[in-house]
Amino acid sequence: MPLVTLTVRNGKSPAFKSAVLQAVHQALVASGVPETDRFQRVLELGAEDFRFDPVYPDLKSARTDDFVLIEILLSVGRSVKVKKKILADILEGVRREPGLDPEHVMVCFKETAWENWSFGGGRQLHV
Structure with a gap:
């Protein structure tokens, strides 16, 4: 039950975001x-609202305006291996x-308990 948020700089094409x-x-x-x-949702921000260090912590090449931040909110329980x-x-896909x-791709996994999800109608599927 992941919720994916993609944050990019303004001006990315629909094809870029879809890919x-x-x-x-x-x-x-x-x-x-x-x-x-x-x-999934996409946040498009201008340079003044989406700031990032070009090389932190030890990148082999500096981040450009193509930098993307991918946040994945998912239920607890997936192993580090997964x-x-x-x-x-x-x-590999991007x-x-x-x-x-x-x-130039940053991924952040966030976990929440199963009881924190309701997909509609107030129903909590896994409680």
Whole structure:
């Protein structure tokens, strides 16, 4: 039940954003998330509202305006091994399409308890 938030600088094409979101979704599905469990949002911010260090902590190449921040909110319980696989799959996916340098992709996993989800109608599916 992941909720994906993609933050990019203003001006990215719909194809660019779709390709990144598709790579994330494919990685999640490969980890066992149902194909139809797609909840994604895109935040587009100007340079004054989306600030980032070009090289922190030890990048091989400086971040550019193509830098993307991917936040994945998911239920607790996935192992570090599973998260590493999701991360590797995301980076391979965005490298292929839209051609992002993996050094310019930041991924943040956030976890929440199962009882914190209601997909509609006030129903909590896993409580």
